[in-house]
Amino acid sequence: MQESFVRELRNIAGERNVLTDPESLAVYGYDSTPELEGAPGAVILPSGAEEVARIMRLCSGSGINVTVRGSGTNLSGGTISSADGVVIQTSRMNRIIEIDEENLTATVEPGVITSTLHREVEALGLFYPPDPGSMNISTMGGNIAENSGGLRGLKYGVTSDYVMGLETVLADGGLLKTGGKAVKDVAGYRINPLLVSSEGTLGFFTGITVKLIPKPKAKITMLAHFPLLQDAAYAVSSIIAAKVIPATLEFLDKVTIRCVEDFAHVGLPLDVDAVLLVEVDGHPAAIAEEAISVEEICRKHNCTFFQRAKDADEGLKLAAARRTALSALARVKPTTILEDATVPRSCIAAMLKIIRESADRHNVTIGTFGHAGDGNLHPTCLTDERDKDEIARAHAAFEEIFDAAIAMGGTITGEHGIGVAKKKYLPKLSGENGIRIMRGIKKVFDPAGILNPGKIF
């Protein structure tokens, strides 16, 4: 990085908020994606939208690449920069600007932690449903840029279902305002859905307005044990076919159960093939009925033990334990490569079978968990980055799994994004026209290509 450029950055953001020492650069060179790293040339921590606009203007003028970073928990290499680019870290932009109880909206800065927003709105009897497993760490900006899902996706949808308005600083420092608090808006193309899941390649969100809903009055958390994996999968499809829509319908296989229990000690069974974690929420009378249906369906599918959380606290503990699944899997081996294949939910059983077969064929250990109700599974390979042969086999297994997902009418990533990690699979899924249109959109937003280059395609 040129001295003069860094000096100008310091003029904008302040001396302390521009880091160029090798140690800082090194630790902003990774995110939660395995096997990927790359230190930026500088890290900038702006305090607000105005500084961001000035920084972007400076960078575009100097032809310097920019990667925005929230908490660095994404799983596709979305925040990996190179030495000739800068990372702009949003952690200082962490104010909740407003919770509007009349319009049921919240407006936040991008660095607000997801669960902080949950806490604040729930204190007012409101609800912001998207709750990724990483909600205690991830930022709202990251959630929007990845269109994150969560444990409550089945009933409530994903992040994009809640984004109403965005203020985005463009590559040249200009400001784009899209949407707002009006619930209806058909003026021109819908830009918000395009920006949601843009993975930092189209613009820098500085203001985010999301929709809130009333907080459900009650919920019941349940855990069903299945001696056979396939039975759990069939139970998932049957629950949905029975027109019960639980808020949460999560699946954990044997490998995952062991790891989670080893860490969280919440009493998960160690002698079954799979468990389903089910949560129904809403009016007490309605959910009482739904809980009975869920239990009946699970039992019909050979569930051997069905447990209801005895109170809210136990329910929270079970859900919290589920959120540790990915990290807990790393107890077994140093490297965890996790995928995000998503299929129409009627195909869950078939997908699980393919995952097991691929793992066996390539002689790798794969633990699977995920948002079964969304058809979104996370087959996770437990491996060791130093064992190049095993890593190659893991990737070979995943290639098969992706092909199967595409063949079933699914997708290669349900919520983690393409980033760098899944780039090579995108053309297979989107086709030539798909890629051409995406490239065109990118060109309009960012003609010089300075925003998070090398991501998506």
Add this chain to the structure above:
Amino acid sequence: MDYVRLINCMRCGMCLPSCPTYKETCLETASPRGRVALVRKIQEGQLLESERLLHYLSLCLDCQACASACPCGVNPGELVADFTCERKERDGLGFMEEVILRHLLPHPDRLEASVAPLRLYQKIGLQRVVRKLGIMKVFPEPIERMESLLPALPRRPLRQEIMEVTAAEGSEKGRIGFFLGCVMSLVFTDASRATVRLLSSLGYTVITPKSQVCCGAPNMLGGDKKGLEEAARTNIDVFNQLDVDFIVTDCGGCGAELKKYKKNAELEGSEKFSSKVRDISEILSLHSEELSKKFRPLPMKVTYHDPCHIAHCQGIRAEPRKLLRIVPGLEFSELEAADSCCGSGGNYNITRPEMAEMILDRKLETIRKSGADVVVTGNPGCLLQLKEGLSRQMPEVRLMHLTELLVQSLDA
């Protein structure tokens, strides 16, 4: 250092919200995930062991909240500590470290003698004069800070006054070896007296061998592994000779260190020793039914601060709460983020005072919110740190060691 322990960190960031220094700074270099990465990069030869890097690492309180939070089973605090040990083994200790860790701490008499001038300093009223005149301002900041942390010292260290054997009240139900922490003995003698009293009231004979030495935790903190091993050797030999069921301490820091002796397989007898070690709250809560009959009402609003060395290092959270809840008339309320560090961190409040103060302020705020009029905790480091903060900001709030409060209920 074992490389696998470093690459086990999958960088998910689950540790970030638990880390006191990350909460204050939101900087990756001040986070557990970042520290593991820094140590890893030194091992991989990608970063140099620069002053700046060591400075970043030294921001770690070793509070181990990250270890509790890590689903992968990584212990970033311990990794940093081990790294420091290896470095000091290679480079040697600094002069003051050598004096304190090798020549002062291992010898209780010297340690006690070194505190005597301080006691005199307080007794003749010099402390008040000095504080009033702000004389401390001319000393380097660490000394000024140390001075401000110092509460009124007891007349004599407990080690000199306590009997080697305190008989059980009534018929003997068990025998306990009492491990007397340095700071407990030098400063918080009333709490340790209360500990012995509670144990004997439950029918335990309490044996306090005078030949025991410092647990070695300060050595570990200073990266002096050899000093730790020497301390462990002495204590293991002293206590393994005794015929006792448990080795009990009322110092969270000592308890955590004593339980860890067994990790060092080369220390003969360490397994036997460590497996007997208990925090006082663990023993007392075994007798909660009996105690609940003995306790008299104490109408107080109480909250509990989890010392890192008790909650994160020893996994003890339920026991102290259970004991407080059986005191009749006592109104217990939870502290928000009760198991978040108070900023004491061994000698952290002396080496990194600004960060320690920010962390302390956050803790004080939660105490204020709890509305409690008594804060209870179980570790002398926390007692020193919280006392300093409370006396500055909330002098009306009292601070007590768990056993001090329980003994009051026994005697009320």
